[in-house]
Amino acid sequence: MKIAVFGTGYVGLVTALGFAKLGNKVYGIDKDMGKIESLSKGRVPFYEPGLQEILKETRGKGLVEFHTNGAKAVEEAAVIFICVGTPALPDGRADLSQVEEVARFIAENIRDYKVIAEKSTVPVKTSYWIKRTVNLYKKESVEFDVVSNPEFLREGSAVQDFFHPERIVVGTETERARNLMRQLYKDFDVPLLFTDVGTAEIIKHASNSFLAMKISFINMLAELCEKVDADVDMVSKGMGLDSRIGERFLRAGIGFGGSCFPKDLKAFYRIAEAEGVEFPLLRETERVNDLRPAKFIYKMKRAMWNLRGKKIGVLGLSFKPNTDDIREAPSLKVINLLKSEGAKIVAYDPAACKNARAVLPELRCASSPYEAAQGANAISLITEWEEFKTIDWKRIRESMETPLVFDGRNALDGRKLASLGFEYYPVGKRPIGNFNG
Numbered sequence: 204m205k206i207a208v209f210g211t212g213y214v215g216l217v218t219a220l221g222f223a224k225l226g227n228k229v230y231g232i233d234k235d236m237g238k239i240e241s242l243s244k245g246r247v248p249f250y251e252p253g254l255q256e257i258l259k260e261t262r263g264k265g266l267v268e269f270h271t272n273g274a275k276a277v278e279e280a281a282v283i284f285i286c287v288g289t290p291a292l293p294d295g296r297a298d299l300s301q302v303e304e305v306a307r308f309i310a311e312n313i314r315d316y317k318v319i320a321e322k323s324t325v326p327v328k329t330s331y332w333i334k335r336t337v338n339l340y341k342k343e344s345v346e347f348d349v350v351s352n353p354e355f356l357r358e359g360s361a362v363q364d365f366f367h368p369e370r371i372v373v374g375t376e377t378e379r380a381r382n383l384m385r386q387l388y389k390d391f392d393v394p395l396l397f398t399d400v401g402t403a404e405i406i407k408h409a410s411n412s413f414l415a416m417k418i419s420f421i422n423m424l425a426e427l428c429e430k431v432d433a434d435v436d437m438v439s440k441g442m443g444l445d446s447r448i449g450e451r452f453l454r455a456g457i458g459f460g461g462s463c464f465p466k467d468l469k470a471f472y473r474i475a476e477a478e479g480v481e482f483p484l485l486r487e488t489e490r491v492n493d494l495r496p497a498k499f500i501y502k503m504k505r506a507m508w509n510l511r512g513k514k515i516g517v518l519g520l521s522f523k524p525n526t527d528d529i530r531e532a533p534s535l536k537v538i539n540l541l542k543s544e545g546a547k548i549v550a551y552d553p554a555a556c557k558n559a560r561a562v563l564p565e566l567r568c569a570s571s572p573y574e575a576a577q578g579a580n581a582i583s584l585i586t587e588w589e590e591f592k593t594i595d596w597k598r599i600r601e602s603m604e605t606p607l608v609f610d611g612r613n614a615l616d617g618r619k620l621a622s623l624g625f626e627y628y629p630v631g632k633r634p635i636g637n638f639n640g
C-alpha cells in the first residue's frame with residue numbers, strides 16, 4: 204500500500220519506517236528542512252534505538268522517501284497519516300494549528316478517495332474539524348474519510364512498540380475506511396479495536412491520563428511512606444500483585460514528564476471542561492506532579508542545609524531513559540530550582556545533553572558520570588538510565604567532596620551505596636547510610 208506520513212518526529216518517523224519495513228511504499232513529509240535533509244542522507248535526526256537500522260534497510264530497498272512538499276505523497280497515497288505536533292497552548296488546550304495546516308494542504312491536493320488518519324494525539328471532535336477543513340478547502344468534489352488511529356508507542360522502545368503493540372485502535376465512520384485500515388494492519392497479530400471516531404480519540408487521552416494518575420497516586424503514597432517509615436516500593440509490589448491493579452506505572456519517583464503526559468492531561472481536562480464536565484482527578488494528578496521537583500529539592504536541603512555554593516552532579520536529563528527527548532523533563536525543573544538556590548550544577552546524560560543545552564545554554568555538561576561527580580557535594584539521579592546502575596560507585600565516592608546520593612527514581616542499590624560510605628536518599632523509603640550528626 205502507498206502511505207503518506209505528515210510529520211517525521213518521534214511518532215511520524217517510527218510510523219513511516221515501520222510501515223516501510225512491512226513492505227509498503229511510504230512518503231515521509233516534514234516542513235523542517237533540516238530533518239528532511241538528514242533523513243534523505245540516511246541519518247535519523249534524533250535518538251531512538253533501532254530506528255537508524257530500519258532507515259538504512261528501507262531506503263536501500265527504495266521503500267521510503269522524504270520530502271518537504273507533500274503534493275506527490277497526497278496524490279499517490281491511499282492512507283495519509285497526520286503525525287504533527289499538538290503542543291499545549293498557555294491555557295492547557297491543545298494547539299491544533301499544525302493539524303489544520305496539514306488538513307488544508309491535503310484539501311488543496313486531494314484528487315481521489317483517501318483515508319486521512321489522525322495519529323497525533325488530539326481532543327475528541329478533532330476529526331470533525333479535519334473533515335470540515337478538507338471539505339471547505341478542497342478543489343474538487345472527491346470523497347474521503349477521516350479516521351482516528353491513536354499512537355501508543357513509548358519513546359525509547361518505539362520500534363518494538365510499533366511492531367508489537369498491545370492493541371491497535373481505529374475509529375471509523377465507514378465500511379470503506381475500516382476495510383482499508385484492516386488491510387493496512389493485516390500483519391499485526393494483536394487486538395484491532397474498531398470504534399467510532401470520537402471514542403478512539405477519547406481512548407488515547409484517557410489512557411495517558413490514567414497512567415499519569417497512577418504515577419501521581421504512588422508519588423503521594425511515597426510522601427506518606429516517608430512520614431511513617433514504610434517502604435513505597437514494597438507497597439507498589441503488594442498492590443501490583445493484585446491483577447486488577449498491576450505493578451506498572453506504580454513506581455515512585457520525581458514525577459512524569461515528556462511530550463505527552465503533561466500536555467495530554469491538560470488537554471483532556473480542558474476538553475472535558477469545555478463540554479461542561481469537571482474532572483478534578485485530572486487536575487489533582489497534575490498538581491501532585493508539578494510539586495515533585497520542589498519536594499525533591501526540599502529533601503536535599505534537609506540533608507545538606509544550604510545549597511548555595513554546593514556542587515551537585517545531576518545524572519540524567521532526558522524525561523526518561525533511552526531517549527534524547529527533554530520536553531517537560533523533570534530534570535529541567537530540578538536544575539532551575541537548584542540554580543535558584545545558588546547551587547553549582549554539572550550534569551551528565553548519555554544522549555540528551557545537546558537538547559538540554561538548547562534550552563539551558565549555561566548548563567555545564569560532563570562527558571561521563573565520573574566527571575559530573577568530581578568534587579561534588581551530592582549526586583542527584585533524575586533519569587534511571589541503565590548505565591547508572593553499573594558505574595563504579597567506589598570511584599565516584601572517592602572523587603566527591605561529600606558522599607550524598609539523592610535517587611529520584613529508586614534506581615540504585617541503596618545498601619551497596621551505603622556500604623561504600625554514601626548517604627543514600629531514595630523516594631518513599633528510609634534513607635540508608637552512616638549519618639553523621
Ligand SMILES: NC(=O)c1ccc[n+]([C@@H]2O[C@H](COP(=O)([O-])OP(=O)(O)OC[C@H]3O[C@@H](n4cnc5c(N)ncnc54)[C@H](O)[C@@H]3O)[C@@H](O)[C@H]2O)c1
Nearest residue numbers: 210212213214233234235287288289301304323324354358
Ligand atoms: N512522542 C511520543 O512518545 C508520542 C507517543 C504517542 C503520541 N504522540 C503524539 O504524536 C504527535 C507527534 O508527536 P512527536 O513526539 O512525534 O512530535 P515531534 O515534535 O517530534 O514531531 C512533529 C513533527 O511534525 C512536523 N510538522 C509540523 N507541522 C507540519 C506540517 N504542516 N507538515 C509537515 N510536518 C509538520 C514538525 O516539523 C515535526 O518534525 C503529538 O500529537 C503527540 O502527542 C507522541
